[in-house]
Amino acid sequence: MESMEIDQNTAKDLLSHGAFFLLIDLPVGSTIGIDFSEYSVGVKFKGFKMIPPGLHFVHYSAVDRKFPTQTSPRSGFFHIFQPKEIYIRRWDGGDEDISEILLDPDEVQRYSDNLIGSLDQHLAPYPFSEYRKWTQLTNYIGVNVLNTLNPNCGKIRSVTQLVSLKYPQDIQPSESLPTTNRRLTVDNLMSYMEIEPDSRIKFAQLSKLPRLPEGATSSDLTKHCIDQSYTLDETLKRYEKPDDILGELQFAFVTFIIGQVNDSFDQWKLMLKLLCCSDAAINKYPSMYFNFINVLNLQLREVPEDIFIDIVDNENFLVSVLRDFFYNVFCNPNTDRKVREKAIVFKLHVTEKYKWDFEEEPEDELPVVVT
Structure with a gap:
């Protein structure tokens, strides 16, 4: 850049x-x-x-x-x-x-x-x-996105802030006992710690959002496990407009790259997978997906090389989610023309620059029918 x-x-x-x-x-x-x-x-x-x-x-x-x-x-x-x-x-x-x-x-x-x-x-x-x-x-981190995500304390900390809970009586340490007999172990201690609420970045809790609507049939279960558009729709409810989710993607990226927050990296990966694996949403939100390609392209250019290598090596994460994304864009005849053209240019760029192969799908990544 x-x-x-x-x-x-x-x-x-x-x-x-x-x-x-x-x-x-x-x-x-x-x-x-x-x-x-x-x-x-x-x-x-x-x-x-x-x-x-x-x-x-x-x-x-x-x-x-x-x-x-x-x-x-x-x-x-x-x-x-x-x-x-x-x-x-x-x-x-x-x-x-x-x-x-x-x-x-x-x-x-x-x-x-x-x-x-x-x-x-x-x-x-x-x-x-x-x-x-x-x-x-x-550019998508507006006032609404900032107010939604910022911790209550206003500080972004690279080390998780923990507070202790009240210990149950049966694991209270006793100074009169030898160290080997004390029942308060490190594992016990950590199990009675929690993240300080005011220091938590208020990311969308994607793992807690519904994967499918109420009353879904077994065939619906298979559909929604492959296409995560329903979960994406539920995520978008926390924002004023669809592009605000790109602000959360940028917030996660910046607080990881500059703020050195590892939880932000995890959130960035989760959001990337959600956006890439939401087939129906690509047609529902064409403008947002056009902008999404721009955002991701810029992020891939600016991520430091040592971190970038870790991202790619982490179970081939980027190749996997981008393969899903390109498949969803190009195999749907109703994909918006501008989104399709933007995706073509983006695919050519990452293929030439990183020598990634998006054509052959590994056997362990083939779709599985959920029963």
């Missing part, structure tokens, strides 16, 4: 209309980034300037106070910056995270008054060469 070099006129426009993000007191040696950029924090760093208005992802890893050469797991948050917005937060050394307490108005005004003066040299300009790539990979 081509990058955009900032020209003089664009620079002037961003200086007058771009937003600012300041993070006060972030420890030296930490890392911080916005979208696809990442920087090591020096003594002068205070934040970013010339941020193009719109959605952005700010991420950070604080240096470990006991082990200065190590940083904590990545955290981040999405924010829709307004033109000329000045967004200021302070680092909380006790919690080792961005403080939830907002700065008082006088302090905000003091920083604001110095943005163009003494503070300017402490602010890194937004990496505009990555801006086009960022907008193309997030």
Whole structure:
């Protein structure tokens, strides 16, 4: 994907209309980034300037106070910056995270008054060469999608946040017993932990959605196991319009690639399989599927090579779901012409670039009739 070099006129426009993000007191040696950029924090760093208005992802890893050469797991948050917005937060050394307490108005005004003066040299300009790539990979993450998916705490964390439940009396540890006799094992302990609810990304729970309508017959069961359009329709009910599901696909991709959230990778694969294996939906939502091909094509171009190899090697996942998708598009005579033409170009591209074979279906992937 081509990058955009900032020209003089664009620079002037961003200086007058771009937003600012300041993070006060972030420890030296930490890392911080916005979208696809990442920087090591020096003594002068205070934040970013010339941020193009719109959605952005700010991420950070604080240096470990006991082990200065190590940083904590990545955290981040999405924010829709307004033109000329000045967004200021302070680092909380006790919690080792961005403080939830907002700065008082006088302090905000003091920083604001110095943005163009003494503070300017402490602010890194937004990496505009990555801006086009960022907008193309997030163009369906609108306000509705962001509000639907964002954790209640507002933070995206690469490490799952767990909270303990109350232990049943029969597995309470006893300090008076030898270690070998204690009934509280690691497995017992983990079984009484759960994900902290406010930290959970609110992805569509695809495994919990119905696979077929009520009263379905045995023949319907076979049909809906092969064609997942019914489940896709149920998923779309959580959104205002069909294209919003592409926003969830992009949200999962970005929070995995940049936010380093493994659960997001799992969700991306589940959503990809749902979209590729929904035969009837391709005719029902032609515009959404036309846009889906664009989204997936861009994602495959931008996924880092080491991660891309893992995706392909993972039970040949991509080849398998794309084979299903191309079959559903090309074998249905009623497929929308624009979708068919877009799929032809996409298939040629991935076939030539990755040398994938979509024509011969492995025996262990042949359709199975469900009884």
